Amino acid sequence: MEIRIGMINTSREIGLETSSSVAEVEALVADALTGKTPLLKLSDEKGKVYLVSSANIAFVEVGSDQSRRVGFVG
Template sequence: MEVKIGVQNAPREIVIESSQTAEEIQNAIAKALEGTEKLFTLADEHGRRVIVPADRLAYVEIGEPAVRKVGFGTL
C-alpha cells in the first residue's frame, strides 16, 4: 500500500510502500491526532520505520494496494 505523508515545514512529502492495511494506517493516524500517541510510526515493506511527530503531520494519503506486474503483457 502506497502512503504519502506530508510534514509541516518540510519541502517534500514522504512516500513509502507499507505492508500494513489501510485500516491499520488509519487507526495509527487517529491515535496520533487524538493525542494518545505523540509519534506517528509506519513500517515499510523492508522493515524500515518512518517516525513523524504527531503535531507536525500536515496530511497522510493512503493509496490502493500495489499490484506487482511481471512480464511484457498488454496493459
C-alpha cells in the same frame, strides 16, 4: 500500499510502501492526530521504521490495497 505524509513547514513529503492494511494505517494515523500517541510509527516493506512527530503532520495520503496493473493501455 503506498503512503505519503506531508510535513508542516517543509515542501518535502515522506513516501513509503507498506504491507499493512488500510484499516491498520488509518487507526495509527487517527491515534497520532487525536493526540493519543506523540509519534506516528509506520514500517515499510523492507523493514525500515518511520517515526513522525504527530505535531508536524500536515496530511497523510493512504493508497488502496489494489496492486498496480502492468501492461499497455490501448
